Amino acid sequence: MKQFETVLVPNVHFGNGMINKISEIVSSICDNHREIMIITDKNIFSSRLPHPIISKLQNDGFKVEILDSIPPEPTNHELDDLAKKLRSVPVSAIIGIGGGSVMDSSKILSILAKYSVTTADLSQHSVPGKGLPFILIPTTSGTGAETTPNAIVLFPERQLKIGIVSPFFIPEHVILDPELTLGLPPSLTASTGIDTVCHLLESFLAKKANSFSDMFALEGLKLMVNSLPIAFQDGKDLEARSSAMLSAFYGGVCISAAGTNAVHALSYPLGGMFKIPHGLANSILLIPVIEYEKDRIFSRLAMTAEVLGCSTGLGEYEDASSVVERLNSLIRYLQIPTNLQQFGVKPSALDYLVDAAYEVRRLLDNNPIKLNKNDIRAIYAKVI
Numbered sequence: 001m002k003q004f005e006t007v008l009v010p011n012v013h014f015g016n017g018m019i020n021k022i023s024e025i026v027s028s029i030c031d032n033h034r035e036i037m038i039i040t041d042k043n044i045f046s047s048r049l050p051h052p053i054i055s056k057l058q059n060d061g062f063k064v065e066i067l068d069s070i071p072p073e074p075t076n077h078e079l080d081d082l083a084k085k086l087r088s089v090p091v092s093a094i095i096g097i098g099g100g101s102v103m104d105s106s107k108i109l110s111i112l113a114k115y116s117v118t119t120a121d122l123s124q125h126s127v128p129g130k131g132l133p134f135i136l137i138p139t140t141s142g143t144g145a146e147t148t149p150n151a152i153v154l155f156p157e158r159q160l161k162i163g164i165v166s167p168f169f170i171p172e173h174v175i176l177d178p179e180l181t182l183g184l185p186p187s188l189t190a191s192t193g194i195d196t197v198c199h200l201l202e203s204f205l206a207k208k209a210n211s212f213s214d215m216f217a218l219e220g221l222k223l224m225v226n227s228l229p230i231a232f233q234d235g236k237d238l239e240a241r242s243s244a245m246l247s248a249f250y251g252g253v254c255i256s257a258a259g260t261n262a263v264h265a266l267s268y269p270l271g272g273m274f275k276i277p278h279g280l281a282n283s284i285l286l287i288p289v290i291e292y293e294k295d296r297i298f299s300r301l302a303m304t305a306e307v308l309g310c311s312t313g314l315g316e317y318e319d320a321s322s323v324v325e326r327l328n329s330l331i332r333y334l335q336i337p338t339n340l341q342q343f344g345v346k347p348s349a350l351d352y353l354v355d356a357a358y359e360v361r362r363l364l365d366n367n368p369i370k371l372n373k374n375d376i377r378a379i380y381a382k383v384i
Contacts, residue, residue, distance in 0.1 A: 004210035006257035007167045009147045014176040014246065016238060019137070022053055022175070023060040026093060029133040029172045033092035034062045039106045040097045041070040044139060049180060050097050053137075065089050070098065070105045073161075073275055075154045076119035079105060083112035094134035096171075099192070100143030100278060103136045104151040107169040110134045119153055119164075127166035135173045139180045141231075141244035142192025142279050144199055144252025146174045152278065160272035160356055163363075176249055178241040186232050190334035193228040193244055195279035197221065197327070198286050199251030203258040205300055205368045213258035220250030222307040225330065232334055261367035263289045266379060269356035276343050283336045287328050288382040294320055296369045340383045353380050 013021060026036060036057060040050055045068040057064050067085060071078055086109055094113075096106030108119055110131035117128060136146040145151075149169045154161050184192075203209060204217040227243035234240070266289065267281035276284075294301060298320035305311040305319035310326040312318045331338070345353075354377045358364070364371060371379075 002210045004208065004212055004257050006212065006253075007149050007170050008253070008256070009170055009174045011173040012176065012249070013173065014249075016177065016179050016242070018175055019053060019177040019180065020056070022056055023062070025135060025173050025175065026057065026062065026095070029135070030092050035065070035090050035092045036062050036095060037065045037067055037086060037089070037091040037093070038095045038097060039067045039070060039102060039109060041072070041102055042068055044068075044098045044102070047183060049139060049183070053095075053097065065091065070102045072101055072277065073154050073271060074101055074105050075156050076123070077156075079108050079112065079119045079153065083109055086113045091132060094132050095137065096134060097137045097139060099138065099140040100145045100152070103138065103143070103145040104153070106134055106136060107151045107171075108153065108164070111168065120155075122164050122166075123153065123155070123162050127164070127168045130168050133172050135175065136171045137175045137177070137180065138245070138248070140184060140188065140192045141181055141241070141248040142195040144196065144248045144250070144255060146171065146176070147249055147252035148255045150255065154272055156272075158272070159269070159352075161268040161278070174249075176245050178238055178245045181241050181245060182236055182238070184235060186235065187335070189232050189235060189244075190228070190336055191277065191279040191283050192248070193224055193231070194283035194286060194331060194334065194336060196224050196244070196248045196251040198263050198282040199255055199260060200224070200247070201286075201290070201304065202260040202263055203251075203254035204304060205297060206258045206261050206366045207368060208258045208366055210258060213254045216250040216253045216257075218304065218307050220247040220254065221304060223247035223250070225308055225326075228330070229333060259363070259366045261363050262293070262371060262379075265360040265363035265367075266353075266357045266376065268360055269353045270340070270343075270345070272356065273349070273352065274340075274343055274345055276340075280337070283331065284338060284340060284383055285379070287324065287331060287338075288379050290324055290327070292375070292379050292382075293369055294324055300368065338383065345384055347384055350377060350380055350384065
């Protein structure tokens with residue numbers, strides 16, 4: 001049985017209305033200190049989704065500061081500037097409320113608030129130690145960032161997103177309340193949901209895949225593929241929203257234990273140069289990558305056919321082909337774009353994209369097959 005190592009969130013609170021336990025949860029990490037910083041973005045804050053949480057904390061005696069300026073794709077410089085504001089007020093704990101960018105930013109800011117380092121320092125050296133205690137509350141069902149030791153940051157000088165990895169990025173608590181995702185638009189429901197599918201499937205196919213990650217990957221795929229079309233059509237279906245949120249969490253567990261690979265490696269330059277949101281870039285690349293690799297990974301890929309509801313009974317190769325078509329059909333149903341040109345990506349960008357993706361060795365070295373630059377070029381060419 002293959003060895004594996006992983007880090008897990010010590011406290012997970014899942015279920016409708018679980019957010020009502022916020023004061024009790026915050027009290028468990030703050031001792032007698034009552035100063036809290038809520039980190040979010042302007043869209044989430046203007047939706048008023050955090051306001052009941054803020055009121056609950058204030059009514060229970062906490063002093064609440066708000067940092068609502070997390071950008072959609074934060075750069076290292078923006079995070080360094082936000083850290084200056086965070087350091088200027090007394091804060092005993094952080095609560096990150098939002099999607100992947102907010103949660104990843106909360107991880108990094110928890111460190112920058114405590115140590116005299118920059119975001120670039122974290123990417124070039126190891127994270128110096130545990131930062132401020134923090135709680136993550138996702139408002140989408142996609143990244144699984146609430147449970148991973150990873151934080152994705154855009155470094156504009158390199159035109160590349162980089163994943164910083166540290167066990168100190170694991171929060172003390174995660175609150176998974178599906179009611180917080182009821183206002184998610186269909187398009188965002190779709191792209192974040194397929195982002196989760198990427199996490200689960202890539203982890204299952206990864207070189208580092210193991211019995212622990214496989215268990216979560218297969219269950220997560222079943223949950224998301226069955227619930228995502230329902231949540232897309234009826235965003236108020238709480239059962240579908242619950243399944244999607246739990247699946248996204250499972251995807252994060254898989255990333256921690258087995259990691260992602262080619263889909264994510266090829267998506268990083270798209271975010272770095274063209275500012276394409278991470279989940280959408282992954283969603284566009286999933287089918288081209290899996291189709292390109294299918295003939296060399298069909299045995300492993302076929303093992304997902306039963307949970308995806310597309311087993312043919314005709315053999316592994318036929319099941320693998322059925323899996324690709326099942327996922328392709330789902331992406332078409334969700335109206336996810338399948339071409340990058342509408343985002344300003346032209347064939348002239350191919351050389352840059354190939355070179356940049358090839359340098360994402362942490363992920364490509366975990367791919368089930370070796371991809372050279374010609375392979376990467378062929379995959380990109382399918383969507384440009």
